Amino acid sequence: MATRGKFSSNVFNSANTTFETQSMDSTIVQEKLFGQTEEDDDEPVVFICGTCRLPVGDSLSWGGSEAGQNQIRLKRVTDNVLVGKDARLHEASKGSLCLIVDLMCRGCHSVLGMIYSSTPKSLDHKRYMFCFNVADIDSYLLGSASQMLAAEGPKEQPVTLEYRGHVEQQLLEMKMLVVSMAQRLEEIEGGLQDGCNEA
Structure with missing residues (x-):
């Protein structure tokens, strides 16, 4: 046997759920x-x-x-x-x-x-x-585990720099829209207050 011993992937039959094994003869x-x-x-x-x-x-x-x-x-x-x-x-x-x-x-x-x-x-x-x-x-x-979680659907995608940039751009646009709506709301409220004051 070599210095550390040679082991094949089928040396030890294991159940491979977390760290459980099954006993063998x-x-x-x-x-x-x-x-x-x-x-x-x-x-x-x-x-x-x-x-x-x-x-x-x-x-x-x-x-x-x-x-x-x-x-x-x-x-x-x-x-x-x-x-x-x-x-x-x-x-x-x-x-x-x-x-x-x-x-x-x-x-x-x-x-x-x-x-x-x-x-x-x-x-x-x-x-x-x-x-x-x-x-x-x-x-x-080690390395003999085979159980994996299934992907949650085709819409999942890895977070790449390009994807992150796209998300940041969408957030920026939403922020600008919210600021614009807040300014418009202030203008409407200002117009209403002026109308009340004149009356």
Whole structure:
């Protein structure tokens, strides 16, 4: 996989209404994440908690993936990710014991993955990276939104300089007409007052 990971526009199936996504089987996500080709687009992806939908990171901080363990690695995450305090032993593979701390969602306190704080030499590439379990996160592909509001009819037109000039000209003409009518009204009132005074 490339430095940030390659993502196609169909990597993550989303409902795309505002920021909602739909959950999918982790095997589907795994196929999409780990079965990329060089021709795929490199569109940014936002990773979100699979339970409460808070954003936890994005593909711009991509650190790699582990197909066999259904994990993705990120170099940076959002403040919505809490790092556990208690380290515990974890067997990453047969005979490979590691010390890990849990990564949890700030919103719902779901466990999303882990940080390897101590690893054997073969797993040094994972140390101090944010490792998320694919089954515990969802994602949103930026630029994949397709819903648009319909135009309100053929009479709508963009506000261009020419259109603005036309509107200003119409306003000026209306203002001149109002001033002219006010002057005429004053003349009529003046004539009426003179007629009353003579009588």
